[in-house]
Each structure stands twice: as C-alpha cells, then as structure tokens.
Amino acid sequence: MNLILKKNYPRKFNKISGWGKTKAVDVEIINPKTIREIQDIIRNSHPKSIIARGAGRSYGDAAQIKKGKVLKLENFKEIFPNYINNEVTAQAGASFEEILRKIIPRGFFLPVTPGTKKITLGGAIAADVHGKNHHRDGSFGDYVKRVILIDGNGKRITLSPYKEDNLEINELFWATIGGMGLTGIIIEATFSIIPIQTSFIKEETNRFTNLDDLMKEMIRLDDQNKYSVAWIDSMNNNFRGILSRGNHATKQEIKKLKDIDYLSFNPHPFTKIPRFIPINLMNRQFVKIFNEWWFRKTPIKIVKRIITIEKFFYPLDAIENWNNIYGVNGFIQYQIIVPETCRYMIRKVLEKLNHINACSFLPVLKRLGKSNKSYLSFPSKGWTLSIDLPANNQKIDKLLEELDQEIIKVGGKLYLAKDARQSDSTFKKTYKSLDTWQKNKKILDPNCIFISDIANRLKICN
Numbered sequence: 328m329n330l331i332l333k334k335n336y337p338r339k340f341n342k343i344s345g346w347g348k349t350k351a352v353d354v355e356i357i358n359p360k361t362i363r364e365i366q367d368i369i370r371n372s373h374p375k376s377i378i379a380r381g382a383g384r385s386y387g388d389a390a391q392i393k394k395g396k397v398l399k400l401e402n403f404k405e406i407f408p409n410y411i412n413n414e415v416t417a418q419a420g421a422s423f424e425e426i427l428r429k430i431i432p433r434g435f436f437l438p439v440t441p442g443t444k445k446i447t448l449g450g451a452i453a454a455d456v457h458g459k460n461h462h463r464d465g466s467f468g469d470y471v472k473r474v475i476l477i478d479g480n481g482k483r484i485t486l487s488p489y490k491e492d493n494l495e496i497n498e499l500f501w502a503t504i505g506g507m508g509l510t511g512i513i514i515e516a517t518f519s520i521i522p523i524q525t526s527f528i529k530e531e532t533n534r535f536t537n538l539d540d541l542m543k544e545m546i547r548l549d550d551q552n553k554y555s556v557a558w559i560d561s562m563n564n565n566f567r568g569i570l571s572r573g574n575h576a577t578k579q580e581i582k583k584l585k586d587i588d589y590l591s592f593n594p595h596p597f598t599k600i601p602r603f604i605p606i607n608l609m610n611r612q613f614v615k616i617f618n619e620w621w622f623r624k625t626p627i628k629i630v631k632r633i634i635t636i637e638k639f640f641y642p643l644d645a646i647e648n649w650n651n652i653y654g655v656n657g658f659i660q661y662q663i664i665v666p667e668t669c670r671y672m673i674r675k676v677l678e679k680l681n682h683i684n685a686c687s688f689l690p691v692l693k694r695l696g697k698s699n700k701s702y703l704s705f706p707s708k709g710w711t712l713s714i715d716l717p718a719n720n721q722k723i724d725k726l727l728e729e730l731d732q733e734i735i736k737v738g739g740k741l742y743l744a745k746d747a748r749q750s751d752s753t754f755k756k757t758y759k760s761l762d763t764w765q766k767n768k769k770i771l772d773p774n775c776i777f778i779s780d781i782a783n784r785l786k787i788c789n
C-alpha cells in the first residue's frame with residue numbers, strides 16, 4: 328500500500344508559490360506514478376485537500392493549497408502526435424516546449440500559445456490560455472477534442488465538447504476547460520494542431536507616440552494578421568507603444584535566407600537570474616532607461632523581418648527564472664479585460680498607475696475575440712491589459728482595489744491565472760456564469776475534494 332494511504336504517515340511539507348512568488352505556503356507535493364495511484368489518493372482524501380499543479384507558471388495562488396496535497400504530473404509526459412488527423416494526444420504533464428520540440432520539425436504548431444512555452448498541457452486546459460491570435464482563433468480550450476479526467480470520486484471519465492450523438496454541449500467538459508483544476512485531475516487530452524511550412528514568423532513592427540493611435544491601428548490591422556500584440560511604455564505620459572503583428576512565414580518567403588533548416592526548433596535559455604535577489608531590481612530608474620531603449624530601438628516606419636517562433640512568441644523564456652528579478656517580495660500581475668466599447672478604461676488604468684508613480688515593466692495590450700462556452704474562462708471580446716507590479720506596496724494595492732470597482736462597473740474582469748489579490752466580491756460580480764460552473768463542480772466533485780488557495784480566497788466553490 329502506498330505511503331499516502333496509510334493513516335498518520337509522516338507528512339513532508341515543502342514551501343511553494345506561484346510565478347509571482349507571493350503567497351508562499353507549505354504543501355505536501357505528490358508525484359504519482361500511475362493513474363491507479365491518483366485514484367487511490369483521491370478516494371482516501373478528505374474534502375478540500377487536493378489540487379493539481381503543472382509548471383507553476385500561474386502567477387498567484389491557483390496551483391497550491393495550504394497544508395494540502397499538491398499533485399504534480401511529472402510522470403505523465405507522453406506525447407502521441409497524429410499528423411494525419413492534425414492532432415496530438417498527450418499526457419497532462421507534458422510541457423508545451425516538449426510538444427513543440429516534437430511537432431515543429433514535422434511541420435505543425437500549437438493552435439494557441441501563451442507568452443511562455445514552459446507550461447504544461449494540464450495547466451493550459453485548466454486556465455484555458457489565450458495567445459496573440461485570440462482575436463481570430465479563440466483560446467486553447469476551443470481546440471481540445473477530448474479530456475481524460477479523474478473526478479472527485481476517483482473515477483476516470485472522458486469528456487468531449489458535445490454530448491455523444493447529439494449537438495448538445497457537454498457542460499462537464501466546459502466546466503473543466505478554464506476550471507482551474509477544481510473539477511478533477513486532467514491526465515490526458517487530445518487537441519488539434521495547425522500545419523506550418525516553416526518555423527519562422529513574418530513580423531511587422533512599428534512604434535506609436537500615443538495610445539489612441541496605437542489602438543486604432545490595432546483595430547484596423549487585426550483582420551490582416553493572425554498574431555498581434557502591443558507593448559506600452561507606462562512611464563510615458565502619452566503611453567507610447569510598439570505594435571507587433573505576424574503571420575507564419577511560407578517556404579517561399581524565407582527562401583532568401585541561406586543554409587536554413589525550414590522547420591528547426593531548438594531553443595535554449597540565454598541566461599539565468601539567481602534565486603536569491605534580496606531587493607527588487609525593477610526600480611523606477613531601471614524601468615525608465617529600459618523603456619526608452621526598447622522604444623527607440625523600434626523605428627517609426629514599419630520594420631518587416633523574419634524571426635524564429637521562439638523569438639516571436641517566447642522572448643521571456645530566454646531568461647530563466649526572470650521572476651527572481653523582483654526580489655524576495657515578488658510581484659503581481661494585474662490582467663484585466665474590458666469590453667470593446669470601454670477602451671478608454673485602458674488609458675484610465677495606465678494614467679492612475681502613472682499618477683502614483685507605480686513602476687511597471689512593459690505592460691502588454693491585446694485585443695481578444697469572442698468568448699467560448701466555458702464558464703470560468705477569462706477571454707471575451709474586448710481589450711486586455713497585463714501589468715507587472717511590485718507586490719506588498721500599499722499604495723498600489725489600494726489603487727488596484729479602486730480600479731477593480733471600475734472594472735466591475737464596465738463589465739470587465741480579472742484573469743484567474745494571474746490573480747493573487749482580488750476579493751471574492753469582485754470575482755462574484757464579474758464571473759457571471761459561476762452558478763452553472765458550481766452546478767457542474769457538484770456533479771464532478773460532490774465532496775469537494777479539489778480546492779486551492781485561490782478557490783478559498785474567492786469562494787469559487789461555495
């Protein structure tokens with residue numbers, strides 16, 4: 328019998344936190360080796376005691392439960408591509424990087440990817456991650472065809488978007504997409520992949536001296552580009568910015584590049600930030616100098632270039648453990664979405680932060696498209712802004728609380744995978760399909776075995 332199942336076994340606790348390094352807690356980390364073991368753990372656990380964890384790239388307290396069991400799927404990493412059906416079946420512990428290393432050389436890419444490839448398939452489904460193509464292609468959950476889940480009874484079930492033999496949507500599937508691990512442990516999934524001719528992106532970049540011009544141009548150009556994202560200089564009064572958009576390059580388009588392997592993909596981090604940096608290096612002076620350099624290096628006129636998938640999608644992965652740069656206190660990411668008609672809110676948020684001298688490193692602005700059928704997913708039609716800010720700063724905390732109220736008023740919300748601070752009342756006013764999600768949670772996990780610190784903080788399950 329497994330140690331975990333014995334009564335009164337000595338439990339070993341480790342301190343963990345999210346990517347923002349705030350809210351560290353002691354948890355028991357378990358690395359099950361078999362599905363049977365996962366089922367036994369679930370069947371022999373108390374209510375409110377287990378949560379799954381992927382690569383720990385969510386910023387706040389979503390992949391942890393204080394004094395509880397954190398299940399990691401490091402022994403579940405198998406990947407089975409099916410290039411004839413344009414799909415991959417993989418175990419939930421496989422990372423996007425591992426999947427990409429397999430599929431890119433065979434001429435395929437992920438349908439949706441966030442700004443890091445260091446996440447797991449389980450984490451991507453549980454947060455229903457979005458990328459630079461959401462305005463056209465939706466989020467990762469839109470491409471998932473099948474999920475194998477171990478539910479709160481320890482039962483292995485297969486979920487797909489529609490109920491068998493009819494077109495009625497399968498609520499249990501959509502409660503799991505974006506369900507932040509609270510409906511069960513995802514052990515395997517099948518999702519579509521897209522064909523590519525090369526591992527390069529045809530990118531166009533140019534800079535704008537103010538936010539309004541940048542946003543207008545984003546709207547104008549979105550239909551022409553599969554991928555689109557902007558960086559804003561939050562310390563500039565006009566919120567100048569850089570707009571980058573791109574499309575997969577064809578063989579024809581890169582044939583001028585000499586000695587090139589059309590489908591190469593072998594990224595390595597360029598440097599590593601040490602673990603123990605006592606102070607926050609992202610101070611005002613540093614950010615100001617960096618932003619100035621970043622802006623000036625992009626010419627006013629449009630620059631067209633061919634760059635690798637790695638450089639276009641994952642620039643931050645070049646610096647391993649870059650989150651350590653914020654020092655021991657860590658940082659928070661404030662990611663909001665506001666409806667298209669309320670784009671003035673983006674400027675308002677930036678202005679208010681600027682007003683209190685909150686120093687934020689390259690906020691990212693994206694336009695998102697339609698939401699999907701899931702109940703707790705973040706994306707919906709509108710503008711999303713993500714801003715990294717130092718943690719434990721009273722002035723910033725107070726302002727964000729005020730801003731939350733404005734986000735509620737305009738019908739926006741905060742991204743659960745990034746959140747470490749919103750209140751349960753903000754969450755309940757903004758996630759409007761919570762009731763339907765809770766109904767399905769009760770079916771999949773009647774004894775509420777699965778819980779996390781974010782779920783407790785936001786009272787997601789009750």
Ligand SMILES: Cc1cc2nc3c(=O)[nH]c(=O)nc-3n(C[C@H](O)[C@H](O)[C@H](O)COP(=O)(O)OP(=O)(O)OC[C@H]3O[C@@H](n4cnc5c(N)ncnc54)[C@H](O)[C@@H]3O)c2cc1C
Pocket residue numbers: 346378379380381382383384385386389390391400419420440441442443445446447448449450451453454455456457458506507508509511512513514643744745779
């Ligand atoms: C640099 C950086 C850039 C990012 N850019 C984006 C972006 O552009 N778009 C975007 O959407 N997100 C983005 N993110 C956030 C990230 O994609 C999500 O937080 C993602 O969920 C992290 O995956 P993970 O494997 O690290 O999961 P974790 O952070 O470990 O867990 C996240 C959630 O998934 C659940 N979970 C994990 N594995 C399983 C499983 N097997 N079964 C059930 N539940 C599970 C956890 O319980 C938790 O609730 C970014 C993060 C970083 C650090």
